[in-house]
Amino acid sequence: MQINKTAVALIGLGLVAPFILYPVFLMKVLCFALFACAFNLLLGFVGLLSFGHAAFLGTGGYITGYMMLHVGLTPELGILCGTVAAGVLGAIYGKLAVKREGIYFAMVTLALAQLIFFMYLQAPFTGGEDGMQGVPRGELFGFIDLSDNMTMYYFVFAIFLFGFWLVNRTVHSPFGQILKAIRENEPRAVSLGYNVNDYKWVAFVISAALAGLAGSTKTLVFQLASLTDAHWHMSGEVVLMTLLGGMGTIFGPIVGAASVVTIQNYLSGGELGNYIHIIMGLIFVVCVLAFRNGIVGEIQKVIKRNFGN
């Protein structure tokens, strides 16, 4: 009930926001919010820390970019291709990564992501260091021109809502309950007869595909797919967004993504641009030492203490 009310309020906010704030900035927030929601499905609800989610963001971006630029697909098909490609990569990486747990899982995903990063660096179709530039936004379903930022915004917003709904639906399904059981007590989940690795794998694939969806959408918005999206810094950023917003909460990743993107936008404009990584690192340290529930987690605690039963 609480979640539904907040969600309705957020949808309302999302619909009027482009009249108040710059739509391109909002689209960036939405893409990263979707990316963080996808990541949170894994970290917050299965307890798996992937340090390689940039691989899926980057893959979604490159494949969509390629399809739009060289095959000439319509945007919805281009995005679908990017998402499926990221999902397939996630299926392969997931099979490998779920063989190890905890810290090893983080290292394996990081190393696998680095593998794909070097491939994109060398592969001719990605444009290497320059990236894939001038990706057309195209016409949605062949007749809705997306070059207008307002039109594009509502398209991105719809994609975000779909992704957010899917994560939410997954978390609250019987499947999601088993994921949480694995997070809380894996040996018990095993003893109850669940094939834990299969469940982890499916969650990994969903998360990867949604991260790919975020990357695909981002490529259309900025008409650019670049190595930045596949770099390990990006994997770290999505961890930070989720941690700052509140891991394991429904709205945390959105708040975290909005905060981080706002901070970055603010910093990169001013004199403090050089300090971006230092400040991101500081936020990491402070979050871990003193603020492990994140913004939304803390708010929930306050609400529970004052109004809860």
Place this chain on the structure above:
Amino acid sequence: MATFLGINLFGLFGQLLVGLINGSFYALLSLGLAIIFGLLKIINFAQGAMYMLGAFFAWMALNYMGINYWAALIIVPLAVGCIGVLMERYLLRPIANEDHLYSLLLTFGLALILQGAFTHMFGSSGMSYAIPDELKGGNRLPFMYLPNYRAWIIISSLVVCVATWYMIEKTKLGAYLRAGTENPQLMQAFGINVPLIVTLTFGFGVGLAGFAGVMAAPVYSVSPDMGSNMLIVVFAIVVIGGMGSIGGAILTGLGMGIVEGLTKYFYPEASTTVIFAVMVIVLLTKPAGLFGKEA
């Protein structure tokens, strides 16, 4: 030009040498990670930053204070180790009882801060550090040219690795360390100051990275991102070797350096990715790692 079965021996041995040198650094870094992991059960994401710090400290010591290479080889690892001690005592210990993923994230944050700070101070282009006079020049062997400094890297890293292995496996201090890995509560009950040992172990593991950094300063350019690039490869190596044994960490580090060197000669396009590919194969066939124990 010496050739054998159509293989250019000069080129082959040259790449093997480069591989062995990279392998020495991999071994030092993964050895440090393995020692820290054994006692603290955490992975230090800042290990690469500490390696970078070692190289920068050596550079700063030479250029600002006139401290030469040989003195830096002793002082810098100690300084980096001290930073590690402070880091463990004041940042990692307060969260020691939380999920170990938090300490990974904390050290990741520290790595970002250090890398960012040095990029800000020195730019990202990198600086050079001259090879000390005593080690300039080289020897012409029948099949290759061996620069003295490169030989020195391989020999001294091996000595440090073997000495560390000996200390941990054969001495009383090492016995405490191993006992602490098995059962810290019991060891505490015997009146041994476990928190102190944990702190010093972390300092030592980090100091090894600092030592590797000083060694690397004259062969690689001293730049803020030298650590992070290295560390991700070292992570893959740790997954390949498994963290079960100290000797395993050393052997895997050296071995992967050689594999990388061979790939550079036979199929250069894959040289950046071959270690990750080996990791995939190991995960498929022996998920616990070559020297790992299945938990």
